[in-house]
Amino acid sequence: MTAASKETLGFKTEVKQLLHLMIHSLYSNKEIFLRELVSNASDACDKLRFEALKNDALYEGNGDLAVHIDFDAEARTVTIEDNGIGMNRDDVVNHLGTIAKSGTAEFLSQLSGDQAKDSQLIGQFGVGFYSAFIVADKVTVETRRAGDAADSATRWESAGEGDFTLESIDKAERGTRITLHLKDGEEEFADNFRLRSLIKKYSDHIAVPVYLPQEVDAEDDDGDKKKVPEAVNEAKALWTCAKSELSDDDYKEFYKHVSHDWNEPLTWMHNRVEGKLDYTSLLYIPSKAPFDMWNREATRGLKLYVQRVFIMDDAEQFLPMYLRFVKGVLDSNDLSLNVSREILQQDKQVDSMRSALIKRVLDTLTKMAKNEPEQYQNFWNEFGEVVKEGPAEDFANKEKIAKLFRFATTQSDGETQSVALEDYLARMREGQKKIYYITGDNHAAASSSPHLEYFKNKGIEVLLLTDRVDEWMVSHLNEFDGKVFQDVTKGELDLDELADETEKSQQKELEESHKDLVERLQKVLEGQVKEVRVTSRLTDSPACLVVGQYDMGGHMRRLMEAAGQQMPEAEVSLEVNPGHPLIARLDQEQDEDRFSELAQVIHAQAQLAEGSQLKQPAEYVAKLNKLLLELMK
Numbered sequence: 001m002t003a004a005s006k007e008t009l010g011f012k013t014e015v016k017q018l019l020h021l022m023i024h025s026l027y028s029n030k031e032i033f034l035r036e037l038v039s040n041a042s043d044a045c046d047k048l049r050f051e052a053l054k055n056d057a058l059y060e061g062n063g064d065l066a067v068h069i070d071f072d073a074e075a076r077t078v079t080i081e082d083n084g085i086g087m088n089r090d091d092v093v094n095h096l097g098t099i100a101k102s103g104t105a106e107f108l109s110q111l112s113g114d115q116a117k118d119s120q121l122i123g124q125f126g127v128g129f130y131s132a133f134i135v136a137d138k139v140t141v142e143t144r145r146a147g148d149a150a151d152s153a154t155r156w157e158s159a160g161e162g163d164f165t166l167e168s169i170d171k172a173e174r175g176t177r178i179t180l181h182l183k184d185g186e187e188e189f190a191d192n193f194r195l196r197s198l199i200k201k202y203s204d205h206i207a208v209p210v211y212l213p214q215e216v217d218a219e220d221d222d223g224d225k226k227k228v229p230e231a232v233n234e235a236k237a238l239w240t241c242a243k244s245e246l247s248d249d250d251y252k253e254f255y256k257h258v259s260h261d262w263n264e265p266l267t268w269m270h271n272r273v274e275g276k277l278d279y280t281s282l283l284y285i286p287s288k289a290p291f292d293m294w295n296r297e298a299t300r301g302l303k304l305y306v307q308r309v310f311i312m313d314d315a316e317q318f319l320p321m322y323l324r325f326v327k328g329v330l331d332s333n334d335l336s337l338n339v340s341r342e343i344l345q346q347d348k349q350v351d352s353m354r355s356a357l358i359k360r361v362l363d364t365l366t367k368m369a370k371n372e373p374e375q376y377q378n379f380w381n382e383f384g385e386v387v388k389e390g391p392a393e394d395f396a397n398k399e400k401i402a403k404l405f406r407f408a409t410t411q412s413d414g415e416t417q418s419v420a421l422e423d424y425l426a427r428m429r430e431g432q433k434k435i436y437y438i439t440g441d442n443h444a445a446a447s448s449s450p451h452l453e454y455f456k457n458k459g460i461e462v463l464l465l466t467d468r469v470d471e472w473m474v475s476h477l478n479e480f481d482g483k484v485f486q487d488v489t490k491g492e493l494d495l496d497e498l499a500d501e502t503e504k505s506q507q508k509e510l511e512e513s514h515k516d517l518v519e520r521l522q523k524v525l526e527g528q529v530k531e532v533r534v535t536s537r538l539t540d541s542p543a544c545l546v547v548g549q550y551d552m553g554g555h556m557r558r559l560m561e562a563a564g565q566q567m568p569e570a571e572v573s574l575e576v577n578p579g580h581p582l583i584a585r586l587d588q589e590q591d592e593d594r595f596s597e598l599a600q601v602i603h604a605q606a607q608l609a610e611g612s613q614l615k616q617p618a619e620y621v622a623k624l625n626k627l628l629l630e631l632m633k
């Protein structure tokens with residue numbers, strides 16, 4: 001090998017940042033490097049087995065796939081070697097010099113410098129190969145892609161700082177050998193007992209055997225104790241084992257292997273189905289939302305196996321978008337080994353499996369909500385916003401999904417979304433036929449809206465909807481248990497349903513006695529509001545804005561505008577509260593200029609209370625200041 005074939009390349013900036021972080025924040029969990037590297041080795045064996053379905057020659061005469069771990073206490077090294085798919089030079093540069101995940105920059109920008117918080121975030125990001133640098137100050141990767149010539153292998157070497165070197169080498173066996181040159185103080189890992197217990201702990205149920213050399217009662221050629229490789233793990237894919245053989249810890253470790261998540265799963269579902277369809281599924285619900293849950297390009301889906309042969313990662317067709325946080329494995333005996341993503345999209349059996357998996361997840365969540373409300377609350381806090389996409393995407397399960405929803409309401413405690421629609425129905429006032437809600441940019445804005453005054457007085461509960469998806473969700477859900485959803489800021493207040501006879505006649509009287517005021521206001525606010533009305537929906541506020549029953553609410557409008565959508569002018573009405581001293585005072589104002597100024601201020605305040613921005617805030621401030629000065633005279 002000539003020296004010229006060795007080149008030095010720089011890591012991409014995000015790799016440098018990630019490495020630095022990983023080394024500093026994951027130090028107290030350093031042993032996980034072994035799980036990550038063995039996980040990658042096992043994935044590499046899975047990939048080879050898959051490619052060899054079409055090209056048996058890739059086995060190069062050896063189809064016994066395995067991972068071998070070895071160590072040298074004197075040299076302070078640990079090696080992890082697999083005979084899986086291996087990498088060519090381009091693969092090495094692409095996989096071990098960059099981070100290909102979408103949203104990486106966004107992830108890095110969320111990091112705070114606080115080690116505990118950051119290690120949690122890195123856990124959600126997935127640690128992977130670079131975790132080797134937590135314990136090693138130099139890592140050597142020697143690898144040859146299956147099917148490539150022995151002299152076209154690659155050696156990658158790096159101290160985990162700014163750069164890495166690449167050189168061409170000869171490697172007789174296909175696959176990847178990773179040598180960790182342990183840092184000072186990390187010698188504990190170059191030890192048979194330590195490695196053995198880590199493999200048992202982290203990699204017992206991956207499908208390939210993991211070997212460690214074991215001394216036997218014989219001598220080798222040099223007269224030293226002879227060592228032979230001994231399989232340390234069960235090497236039986238976890239989902240193929242009977243539930244009774246598995247402990248919770250087994251399931252939890254396997255979750256970390258399939259998901260690359262650092263946290264424990266919230267719960268799991270392991271089912272073997274035999275009948276019209278024949279498959280095994282092992283689905284996990286994570287306890288923490290991944291960093292890229294809102295990234296449209298983020299990978300999602302299950303690991304798909306056919307008759308225990310790995311076929312693909314991220315098979316998306318088995319679960320809908322609103323359950324995109326579910327992780328796990330699906331092993332089908334019906335699908336063909338040649339199945340591709342395109343075929344999956346049109347396959348009837350896939351549709352049936354998908355329906356069954358959705359049902360399983362929804363049933364599990366329903367049970368959790370009933371039997372373990374605290375755990376369910378944790379789930380909802382993490383994933384509720386995603387589940388709210390359900391009614392739009394999965395009409396058939398609309399009712400079931402809606403039962404899982406939790407909301408903050410005018411009667412619940414703080415911002416936590418904890419009230420189920422069934423609880424709401426149980427608390428409905430006699431004669432109440434609708435489910436009332438209000439949308440807002442945040443909890444404080446929604447819960448202090450003037451529109452709620454009437455409902456608070458009447459003791460009618462109102463849902464406080466502040467997630468971006470809410471208005472869209474409600475428009476698809478439409479009703480629950482026969483009760484329609486009604487936005488309290490839309491349309492005229494439906495007194496027929498809520499008020500008694502006295503209130504109704506009072507409202508009529510108010511309208512009669514304030515005809516004049518309404519006309520004057522209408523004139524002054526011409527072009528700014530569609531209509532002015534007197535209302536009994538307010539008690540503490542002088543006025544509020546109301547949009548038409550079928551028009552878009554202010555919250556949704558702001559979201560659309562923020563997303564760059566051109567929105568037509570909204571048609572809003574102003575409702576005034578004649579019982580409020582300001583409105584009473586306004587009614588008596590004889591000076592038309594002053595009347596107009598006061599009316600403009602009241603209109604602007606109604607806009608502010610609703611969470612809107614004023615078109616001419618400076619004009620409002622000037623008018624308000626003028627009034628204040630007059631007060632101080």
Ligand SMILES: Nc1ncnc2c1ncn2[C@@H]1O[C@H](COP(=O)(O)OP(=O)(O)OP(=O)(O)O)[C@@H](O)[C@H]1O
Pocket residue numbers: 040041044082084085086087095096125126127128129130176259260
């Ligand atoms: N032993 C190996 N054999 C072949 N390819 C490997 C091996 N180890 C890593 N790779 C390649 O390097 C890529 C990056 O590995 P890394 O562990 O950083 O991320 P990952 O496994 O894709 O995802 P995660 O961050 O979730 O672990 C892998 O996707 C794979 O293509």
